[in-house]
Amino acid sequence: MASADVRDELNCSVCLNIYTDPVMLSCGHNFCRACIGDVLDSQDQAGVYTCPECRAEFQERPVVYRNRTLNNIAQRLSSTQPMKEDTGIYCTYCDLAVSAVRTCLHCEASLCNKHVDKHSRSVEHVLIEPTQSLENRKCSVHKEVLKYYCKQDETCICASCWIAGAHGGHEVEMINEAAEKVKKKLRTEFEQLKLEKEELQKKATCLHVHRDEVQKHASGGEQKVNLLFSDIGRQMEIIKKQALSNIKSLKKEDSINASKNMQTIKQKTDILSARMGQIEKLCNMTDPIPVIEGLKPKDVGYLDTRDRHTQYDLDDILNLVIVHVQCLDLVGGVTDLRLKHGLHLNEATDILLDVNTASNKVSLSKNLKTASDSKTLSKRPNRRERFHIEQVLGTKAFSSGQHYWEVETSTSPHWIVGLAYASINRTDIGIDGESTIGHNNKSWGFNYIDGYYNATPFKNQYGSHGGYSEIKKLGIYLDYEAGRLSFYKLGDPVRHLATFTATFTEPLYPAFFVHDEGWIRICS
Incomplete structure (x- = not known):
């Protein structure tokens, strides 16, 4: 820790590197000779000179004094630092190939550590990082070192360009100051790219999880199909092959889509990583020219990372198989939808009716399993x-997983069974108002009226609807993550009535509507 503190004390506050030929102002602060020279040059026009460290003011350009002791310490520390990577640029004055540590723009020569110490420190001798390309460091017109940045024309210029050249009267700033502003913008861009890269990595992780879940779910589907056809024989072979083919297509299509998405994300991640690496390199440079050039936007292209969905759904495939089996009358005793077809993972047998949500027009049984239309208004306390x-509503909320429960129903004129968010409207009075189950974007329901039924809202459901009397028992199946809600008429045979597909954004509660002496009973 102590050595690190000493190392910090030997850094120039202008270039942030170890002192090169350190000099001292009368206020006692030290700087590289070239660094303080550039600062004072930029202050010539104002006529007032200040120390970059303590802001002490000098009426005349201050005289600098060489700090020999500090120079010796800095040289010794530099000699103990790890060797820099060989840049392929060697000292102009050495007979052997000795790596250069600085290039003088005035002399157009590269210098090693030994020759840098002996090199002239006058203002016109500008030392930069080693380079072989000097053409773009000097003005093409006046052949002078580029010292200023013209804000109006957005280009680097020399003193003659500003004083008597094409940029006369333009607003300019020192090239080092301009480079620092560019670095600030680059660092902001770097942070934005970093966040975008993190989002892409999160999306890639989600794609991995999604692909694994689909593969696992599809594998389970294959087992269900094999069990379903185990006792049927050759007459069902065509249906079996079709079902397995659909599941194979489901796996293949999802795998292809996931692979495409992951490949796209990898491409964009590589592009972002390359740009971030370039920004880090530019921010570590002391030479302002490539830093300013690095601000120009790089086209990373547009890569589509939208989610792709598969054409098939496993439960649709299984339902199709069930219909075919029942039509051929070869099932023989397959009447239990839950057990035979594996339609659920969690059987919701603990659903109770919430008395705090019940309308005063609804009568509830003591065990909170039955709701019926009441001609006598209850005197329950007013609640929001x-x-x-x-x-x-029911007391149980579903926010994840797969669930199945059953409801007995009356054959009387009107009832609705479904699911709703807790945020559903509670204040409408009319039967077809905003708060009715299925008449808003907060709920989904199966609606039975006088021997006819439908599923609402129509735009998000598929399945049969129309006249179908004597529905005495319903099976309700919810797959929250898949955004799927299905209704089945239980009996012999089991009949699929309707399925909603949606993206659920809140916990779902079982919801019930009863009218004209209708009733429903949650099965235990």
């Missing part, structure tokens, strides 16, 4: 969550 129409 209570419905004004004949509706009630």
